[in-house]
Amino acid sequence: MKTYRVALLGCRSRGTATARVYHAHPRTQVVGLCDLIEDRLNKLGDELGVAARFDDLDEMIRQTEPDIVAIPTAPSLHAPLALRVLEHGVHIEVEKPMGLDLLETDAVMEKAAQKGVQVAVHHQWRLSAQTQAISRAFREGKIGELRYIYASGKGYYGGFGLMEIGTHLLTSMIKFGGPCRSVSAVATTRGQSVTPEHVLPAPRGNGTVAGDRVTATLQFDNGVTGTLLQHRFDKLNLNAMGLELYGTEGRLLWHPHGAWWLPHPHALPVDDLNAWQKLEPLYADGFDQVVGSIPNGELVEGDYWFVDEYVRALDEGRPHECSGAEGRHVVEIIMGIFESAAYGKRVDLPQADRQHPLLRWRREAGLGGPEPMPMTDAEWLEEEKKRLGD
Numbered sequence: 001m002k003t004y005r006v007a008l009l010g011c012r013s014r015g016t017a018t019a020r021v022y023h024a025h026p027r028t029q030v031v032g033l034c035d036l037i038e039d040r041l042n043k044l045g046d047e048l049g050v051a052a053r054f055d056d057l058d059e060m061i062r063q064t065e066p067d068i069v070a071i072p073t074a075p076s077l078h079a080p081l082a083l084r085v086l087e088h089g090v091h092i093e094v095e096k097p098m099g100l101d102l103l104e105t106d107a108v109m110e111k112a113a114q115k116g117v118q119v120a121v122h123h124q125w126r127l128s129a130q131t132q133a134i135s136r137a138f139r140e141g142k143i144g145e146l147r148y149i150y151a152s153g154k155g156y157y158g159g160f161g162l163m164e165i166g167t168h169l170l171t172s173m174i175k176f177g178g179p180c181r182s183v184s185a186v187a188t189t190r191g192q193s194v195t196p197e198h199v200l201p202a203p204r205g206n207g208t209v210a211g212d213r214v215t216a217t218l219q220f221d222n223g224v225t226g227t228l229l230q231h232r233f234d235k236l237n238l239n240a241m242g243l244e245l246y247g248t249e250g251r252l253l254w255h256p257h258g259a260w261w262l263p264h265p266h267a268l269p270v271d272d273l274n275a276w277q278k279l280e281p282l283y284a285d286g287f288d289q290v291v292g293s294i295p296n297g298e299l300v301e302g303d304y305w306f307v308d309e310y311v312r313a314l315d316e317g318r319p320h321e322c323s324g325a326e327g328r329h330v331v332e333i334i335m336g337i338f339e340s341a342a343y344g345k346r347v348d349l350p351q352a353d354r355q356h357p358l359l360r361w362r363r364e365a366g367l368g369g370p371e372p373m374p375m376t377d378a379e380w381l382e383e384e385k386k387r388l389g390d
């Protein structure tokens with residue numbers, strides 16, 4: 001059985017988490033690391049015993065001849081670096097979101113098709129143990145026919161939350177609901193419908209966004225509809241985050257730390273306080289054997305599922321479950337949400353105009369691109385307060 005050679009581009013937080021699972025998986029081997037910052041490169045290289053260290057990605061790929069290159073870098077670099085890596089004709093995995101607009105995601109998919117290689121987007125929650133638990137219950141028919149999906153973020157500034165967390169939630173929504181056919185959305189800033197002046201560059205380089213509260217209604221295939229909330233809270237709250245599947249005979253609730261089944265479609269907590277039943281998380285085969293294998297670090301089970309799926313997908317010559325096509329569709333939905341909120345109309349997907357809708361909206365209002373904003377969340381929010389005259 002082939003062992004897949006993996007090189008990593010970016011050795012900070014996500015790069016470290018990703019490198020650990022490729023190192024731990026019995027069918028993958030980390031053959032090279034690349035970062036512009038020497039200390040990060042050496043720290044990760046020393047931890048995993050990888051001697052092949054580079055500050056130039058092309059050199060890394062030429063010398064180490066990987067099958068897969070992982071690209072855990074800042075969002076604005078996902079598509080530009082993916083395009084550079086794809087020139088070498090290797091499979092890639094890129095962090096989420098796949099690109100900052102549809103021009104970027106289209107360019108990546110076109111290049112991958114030209115080179116005959118796979119693109120995966122690191123949406124590990126779509127495969128994590130809690131998602132596997134609700135998937136299994138769903139497949140077993142525990143909620144009957146799916147009719148509606150609810151999902152919410154954890155309180156980031158709305159438009160930013162859409163790019164940061166919404167991308168994870170949306171890929172799970174389409175896993176169960178099928179492709180999204182249309183989007184109707186409302187975005188407000190301080191309770192007022194957004195205007196072109198509310199369009200801003202998001203924190204952490206997450207592209208152009210608008211609205212501190214974004215509410216979207218989504219229409220999926222097979223008569224399934226959904227709601228996605230990305231509402232800013234004064235304080236982030238992980239409890240708010242989750243995804244719920246409403247079926248004709250029951251409901252399934254996913255949270256990063258748990259999965260539950262309600263064996264009735266409608267129930268008030270007063271009917272039966274124990275009505276929700278906890279589901280057993282489902283880990284990837286072999287995860288229990290490697291979970292303690294990193295002496296000073298943690299192996300994230302969802303990341304391990306993601307790597308395990310890449311191995312199976314490449315063995316079988318098929319796309320990863322978190323494929324580039326799915327990642328691009330997620331960006332289509334996000335751009336559709338921004339377009340619908342800006343223009344006050346339903347947007348059918350996939351959209352023919354691939355430009356960023358909020359930048360188009362500003363241009364049509366006689367405005368140029370928005371002024372730069374700070375990159376860190378706290379500084380960004382302070383600047384936004386000043387902008388709004390607080």
Ligand SMILES: NC(=O)c1ccc[n+]([C@@H]2O[C@H](COP(=O)([O-])OP(=O)(O)OC[C@H]3O[C@@H](n4cnc5c(N)ncnc54)[C@H](O)[C@@H]3O)[C@@H](O)[C@H]2O)c1
Binds near residue numbers: 056123124
């Ligand atoms: N999937 C998830 O659940 C999840 C969670 C958190 C963050 N993320 C995403 O992961 C990504 C990376 O996050 P992070 O905090 O590790 O990022 P980061 O941007 O702080 O680190 C990226 C690293 O890549 C290096 N780098 C950038 N350009 C390079 C180049 N041309 N050649 C070599 N090295 C280069 C940088 O020096 C840096 O060390 C972000 O896009 C973020 O949105 C995903």
